[in-house]
Amino acid sequence: MTEKRTLNTIDTPSLILDIRKVNANIKRLKDHLSSFNVSFRPHLKTSKCIEVARMMMTTPSGPATVSTLKEAEQFSAGGVTDILYAVGIAPGKYQRLATLARNGTGITVVLDSVAQARDLAAYCTASDCEFGVLIEIDCDGHRSGVKPHDSATLSAIAGELAGTPAKLKGVMTHAGASYSESTSQALIECAEQERKAVAGAADILNEAGYPCEIVSAGSTPTAHFARDLTGVTEIRAGVFAFFDLVMAGIGVCQPEDVALSVLTTVIGHQKEKNWILVDAGWMAMSRDKGTSKQKVDQGYGVVCDIHGHIYEDLLMVDANQEHGILSLRSSKGTLPDLPVGTRLRILPNHACATAAQHPRYEVTEGENLAVIHQWQRFYGW
Numbered sequence: 001m002t003e004k005r006t007l008n009t010i011d012t013p014s015l016i017l018d019i020r021k022v023n024a025n026i027k028r029l030k031d032h033l034s035s036f037n038v039s040f041r042p043h044l045k046t047s048k049c050i051e052v053a054r055m056m057m058t059t060p061s062g063p064a065t066v067s068t069l070k071e072a073e074q075f076s077a078g079g080v081t082d083i084l085y086a087v088g089i090a091p092g093k094y095q096r097l098a099t100l101a102r103n104g105t106g107i108t109v110v111l112d113s114v115a116q117a118r119d120l121a122a123y124c125t126a127s128d129c130e131f132g133v134l135i136e137i138d139c140d141g142h143r144s145g146v147k148p149h150d151s152a153t154l155s156a157i158a159g160e161l162a163g164t165p166a167k168l169k170g171v172m173t174h175a176g177a178s179y180s181e182s183t184s185q186a187l188i189e190c191a192e193q194e195r196k197a198v199a200g201a202a203d204i205l206n207e208a209g210y211p212c213e214i215v216s217a218g219s220t221p222t223a224h225f226a227r228d229l230t231g232v233t234e235i236r237a238g239v240f241a242f243f244d245l246v247m248a249g250i251g252v253c254q255p256e257d258v259a260l261s262v263l264t265t266v267i268g269h270q271k272e273k274n275w276i277l278v279d280a281g282w283m284a285m286s287r288d289k290g291t292s293k294q295k296v297d298q299g300y301g302v303v304c305d306i307h308g309h310i311y312e313d314l315l316m317v318d319a320n321q322e323h324g325i326l327s328l329r330s331s332k333g334t335l336p337d338l339p340v341g342t343r344l345r346i347l348p349n350h351a352c353a354t355a356a357q358h359p360r361y362e363v364t365e366g367e368n369l370a371v372i373h374q375w376q377r378f379y380g381w
């Protein structure tokens with residue numbers, strides 16, 4: 001008989017996913033969005049895992065958002081047939097996407113320049129391949145996109161695509177500036193700015209004779225803090241399913257909602273320094289220190305016991321490749337007694353970055369230590 005796998009027996013470090021929290025996090029966003037007349041196109045880049053994708057999507061075939069061609073190929077193979085590749089399109093990406101489109105997966109790409117539109121339209125015409133196209137709108141200066149009021153560029157892009165198999169379906173935006181906020185009021189304002197920008201750009205195109213069937217917006221903070229979605233047809237969000245300490249710092253969730261953690265083992269102590277050493281370093285946690293610019297710096301992560309209960313003020317304060325250094329946030333407290341061999345869990349700053357360090361999820365449920373599934377994740381581009 002094979003021995004039951006539990007958090008007491010599996011190798012450390014390992015990536016742990018609490019399916020109860022994932023379900024609760026997904027339900028929370030879907031419940032919020034159900035009061036608006038919008039569809040949901042979850043971003044699948046955090047999990048890179050078909051089982052998690054199926055929990056997030058509204059149907060097994062999508063719609064879905066991806067950030068790499070690898071995600072597009074893997075999720076297409078997993079039965080997703082409506083995929084938005086939401087990173088600016090470049091010629092080197094056409095062929096792999098065209099293979100998916102020819103095999104029956106609906107592929108939509110994003111672009112924000114006349115040159116991109118002209119090149120894509122020429123490719124689609126020459127190769128008789130149909131893609132959907134969304135024009136990316138820059139709602140907050142965070143990254144790429146056409147300025148929302150730039151009607152000349154919007155119309156020129158639409159004009160390049162008109163009558164070609166690169167079919168303009170609408171507009172999309174992503175309120176990345178929301179990641180720098182930390183109050184409800186600021187997040188509500190980010191969501192409204194995102195809505196106004198993308199709905200306004202759609203109005204410009206509609207009036208110019210280029211109908212927008214898709215008006216797509218979203219990030220986890222703005223999806224949760226949207227109070228009005230007039231003019232928006234779909235919302236995208238990704239990290240909401242797992243959450244992480246950055247999202248807790250922004251105020252979208254509590255650290256207790258974070259579904260992802262790294263299981264680690266105590267391997268030593270430096271008593272005079274108030275250090276506990278563990279076998280998870282930056283290879284297991286990633287180098288992401290995304291909370292260092294927030295009000296509360298969580299170092300490399302927040303320490304929990306094996307069941308997932310947070311130790312107050314105990315952090316991974318530093319990390320070598322395969323060593324993590326745990327210590328108290330302030331020198332006043334006393335370290336818990338955690339002998340060599342004790343198993344702990346570390347909540348990550350950035351779920352996408354930490355998950356990317358691991359080949360699979362060890363899936364648990366709530367405080368139970370039993371591993372109920374092993375779900376593979378893929379990596380690369």
Ligand SMILES: Cc1ncc(COP(=O)(O)O)c(C=O)c1O
Pocket residue numbers: 043065086173174218219220221236237238239240
């Ligand atoms: C284009 C786009 N849409 C949606 C998302 C999802 O946002 P979040 O990670 O906040 O859920 C991202 C994240 O980077 C994105 O780049």
